[in-house]
Amino acid sequence: MGIVVQKYGGSSVADGEAIKRVARRIVEAKRDGNDVVVAVSAMGDSTDELLGLASQVSPLPPARELDMLLTAGERISMALVAMAISDLGFSARSFTGSQAGVITDSVHGKAKIIDVTPGRIQSAIDEGHIVIVAGFQGVSQDTKEITTLGRGGTDTTAVALAAALDADVCEIYTDVDGVFTADPRIVPTARKLDTVTYEEMLELAACGAKILHLRCVEYARRYDIPIHVRSSFSHLEGTIVRGSIDDQAHQESTMEAAIIAGVAHDRSEAKITVVGVPDKVGEAARIFTALADAQINLDMIVQNVSAAATNLTDISFTLPRSDGAVAMAALDALQDEVGFESLQYDETIGKVSLIGAGMRSHPGVTAKFFASIAEAGVNIGMISTSEIRISVVVSEIDVDAAVAATHTAFDLDADEVEAVVYGGTGR
Amino acid sequence: MGIVVQKYGGSSVADGEAIKRVARRIVEAKRDGNDVVVAVSAMGDSTDELLGLASQVSPLPPARELDMLLTAGERISMALVAMAISDLGFSARSFTGSQAGVITDSVHGKAKIIDVTPGRIQSAIDEGHIVIVAGFQGVSQDTKEITTLGRGGTDTTAVALAAALDADVCEIYTDVDGVFTADPRIVPTARKLDTVTYEEMLELAACGAKILHLRCVEYARRYDIPIHVRSSFSHLEGTIVRGSIDDQAHQESTMEAAIIAGVAHDRSEAKITVVGVPDKVGEAARIFTALADAQINLDMIVQNVSAAATNLTDISFTLPRSDGAVAMAALDALQDEVGFESLQYDETIGKVSLIGAGMRSHPGVTAKFFASIAEAGVNIGMISTSEIRISVVVSEIDVDAAVAATHTAFDLDADEVEAVVYGGTGR
Incomplete structure (x- = not known):
């Protein structure tokens, strides 16, 4: 009897009916002879509602208390899922991240899992219970404080539990049928991938495919846990994420397979150009050190060749739009010291990326x-x-056209439309 | 520097504005030089909302999961209170019942506190933090499961924390100014009591005065913790619950004091009469054993003298109306065995009680x-x-008149109206 870990996100447990549907799905896996462990997110918009309450009492709430608050969301959904399973005649036990042994570092709001000690949930499994674990949360190793894992936390919880329990597979349930060669809302003929390697999935996630979070895929690759991305609204096989592009077996099996895994796009970035930077040793370093000090994560960076006549150069980079104001302020403060001419800020950009192990x-x-x-x-x-990736920045309004043209050029189009997006978020 | 424990109920933390007001009140106590520990209930109606969610997924949810669900309510309110305090420039740390060391038995839904191990909150106090603790909840000693304490749980949490921390006082904040000689909504001239003994408060609570729960007063009496019942809407002194009617000091001080503490009433009971019970040894025992087996808590019990001619007797008792249907079913099933004639059920009753140590x-x-x-x-x-108590059952419609007449007869009326009820619930 194998262990199956399943993950259900907020839209899958948005209300009573959705929770009952998820419970039936979980019970099916148990009936099929598996031990089942489930990681759940908070219901629908409940995390946003809790954040709204926090903003009513404090403009800048302490991170420790924010984690205490937000972890109530998964506590509610996990208890309700356990109740719904019980109502179907099966025995379920819910556990908080702390109870489940999800040990993290002490960085509130974006803690990293550093260990999983699953003794308590293993005991519950051994007693025949279905185990429901609160996603997105853990307890810090040093201070025993409640922490949250940040974006994509429940995916990561699920994969970490699968690794700690030596599960056969980690099933990530979502509202699409799997990982597609492009966003089906832009390319209706996008095809579902049957399998994709960890490396390709990482590049897809990093380039804007929102179906799996980077951290979860990194965790799965490190512990070699197969991820099955599938729909909670159908029983179709989804996409299996497994294997490395460096495996001999993979290389042989893909000799005949598609060169390209898919086309990803991202409209969440902005572009900053620092115009007229003196072309001297150390000037670029000073600019990027200032941005790093401001906790800005840069993505693409381009430095043009210095114009010989002026000995000045332009440096451009992309970054999350949400960091735009902070980055511009940090650079403004640097102008006198570095002596660049001006700053340009552009939010009307988009990134289109072509990803595939075969391009090597x-x-x-x-x-x-x-x-x-x-x-x-x-x-x-x-x-x-x-x-295994090429990315280009284009105008935001050109993103759809670039994605569609690329998808067709690399023969990725299916003969007929096969993608069904069940929810509204595309997650 | 002394330790003050404060308790705020659901209506005191019903929304963002209420939470900010509570935070200011807590900070005042800290500014006055006290170490402050606060027990909070879930926000307003949030517990009912969680129960509503549970009923959507299961008609009879497992008690363990119901406790897991409901404890999310205090988790939310305590984090928000801590945030609001932080916003006032003071440092606050929130702790769940489990983190605060509230150790209970394993009876989900109505667990009893069996120990408090306040090491973690004592450390937080020593570091200068204001401590916020989730009321109504704990962790079971044997199984380490999350438990809830049932009705009045947060009051009991506050008193238990006060006892464990050797606090100077436990302040119970509510929406009335203190304990009154009668319900001010029935008797506008009711007077606020400056002090009342534990025993009198116990009788008042047992007889329908909803201001403090029985368990909390019992706990305070056992550990000799003074309770200060006061309004969260004013700075008036409330009512101090302390001292025993058996203390020499109390007896001396009350020689000149009021004979009567107050008049309580209760409209939540029903009356059952078992008519024509054979007057033989053991018949009454069989009836009351059947009721005990059905988990019915009886209040007043009266057995009429047997009518000599028939050798039959009537047995009447009162019980919570909510238990009425279950009790009648249990008795119905007993009719053939015991051979009583019939059952009468009356929900239109009320109880009026006169309470006072002086009546001895x-x-x-x-x-x-x-x-x-x-x-x-x-x-x-x-x-x-x-x-120290006399109770009578009257018609429900006569309760107000009986309370008012008694209040006047024992000279309890104030010269002018001094009661202000701030909320709508009279709690």
Whole structure:
């Protein structure tokens, strides 16, 4: 008898009916002969409602208390899921992150899991219970304080439990049928991937595919846990995330397979250009040190060749739009010291990325990518590449056209529309 | 520097504004030089909302999961109170019942506190923090499961914390100014009591005065913790509950004091009469055993003298109306075995009680009580007494008249109206 870990997000447990549907799904897995452990998120918008309450009493609540507050959300959903399972005649026990042994560091609001000690949930499994665990939360190793894991926390909880329990698979239930070659809302002929490697999934997640969070995929890769991304609204097989592009077996099996896993896009970034930076040693370092000190995560960075006549250069980079104001303020404060000419800020950009392990062994992918974008009449602003990814920055209004053109150029289109998006969020 | 424990109920933390007001009140106590520990209930109606969610997924949810669910309510309110205090520039730390060391037995839904191990909150106090503790909840000693304490749980949490921390006083904040000689909504001239003994407060609570719960007063008496019942809407001194009627000091100080502490009433009971019970040894025992097996808590019990001609007797008792249907079913099932004639059920009753330590040493109280009720034209249905209490059952519609007449007869009326009820519940 194997252990299956399942994860249900907030939209899957949004109300009483949804919770009863999830309970039936969980009971099916138990009936199939598995031991079942489930990680759940807070119901629907309840986390936002708790944040709203917090903002009513304090404009800047202490992080410790915010974690105490937000963890009430999963406590509610996990107890309700356990009740609904019980109502179906099966025995379920819910556990908080702390009770489940999810040990984290002490960084409130974005704690990292450093260990899972699943003794208590293993005992509950051994006694025949279905185990429901609060996602997104843990307890700090040093101070025994309640922590939250930040964005994508429940996915990470599920994978961490799967690793600690040596589960057969971690099933991530969502409102789409799996991982697609592009966002089906932009490319109706996008195809569902049957399998995708950890590395490709990481690049897809980093480039805007919102289906799985980066941390969860990193965790799964580290512990070699297969992730099955599937719909909570259907019984179709979803997408299996497993295997490395460096595995001999994978390389052989993909010799005949698709070169490209998919086309991702991201409209959440902005672009800053520092114009007229003196082309001296150390100037760029001072700029990027200031941004790092302000806790800004940069994505793509481009430095143009210095114009020989002026000995000045331009430095451009992309960053999350939400960090835009802080980054501009940090750079403004640096102007006299560095002596650059001006700053430009552009929020009307989008990023389009082509991802596939096969591009390592197939020359010409880059050329074909750029050609397809050009044929769609779209101008490329910045370029960056990794071993299995090419990303370009374009105008925000050109994102859809660039994605569709690329998807077609690489023969990713299905013969008929197969994607069904069940929820409204595309998550 | 002394320790003050404060308790705020659900109506005191019903929304953001209320929480901010409570935070200011807590900070005042800290500014006055006290170490402050606060027990809070869940916000307003949030417990009912959680129960509503539970009923959507299961008609009879497991008690363990119900406790897990309901404890989310205090988790939310305590974090928000801590945030609001922080916003005033003071440092606050919230703790769940489990974190605060509130150790209980394993009876989910109505657990009893069996120990408090306040190491963690004592450390927080020593570090200068204001401590906020989730009321109504604890963790079971044997199984480490989350438990709730049932009705009045947060009052009991506060008193238990006060005892464990050797606090100077336990302040119970409510929406009235203190304990009154009668319900001010019935008797506008009711007077606030400056002090009342534990025993009198116990009788008042048992007889329908809803201001403090029985368990909390019992706990305070056992550990000799003074309770200060006061309003969260004013800075008036409230009522101090302390001292025993058996203390020499108390007896001396009350030689000149009021004989009567107050008049309580209760409209939550029903009366059952078992008509025509064979007057044989063991018949009454069988009836009351059946009721005990059905978990019915009886209050007053009266057995009429057997009518010699028939050798039959009637047995009447009062019980909570909410237990009425269960009790009648249990008795119905017993009819053939015991051979009684019939059952009568009456929900239109009320209980009026006169309470006062002084009645022990002042003969004539009972006669004066009955005379005052008779003069008000009210018929007495049942009578029961304790050392410091006389209770009568009357028609529900006569309760107000009986209370008012008794209050006047014992000279309890104030010269002017001094009671202000701030909330709508009279709690």
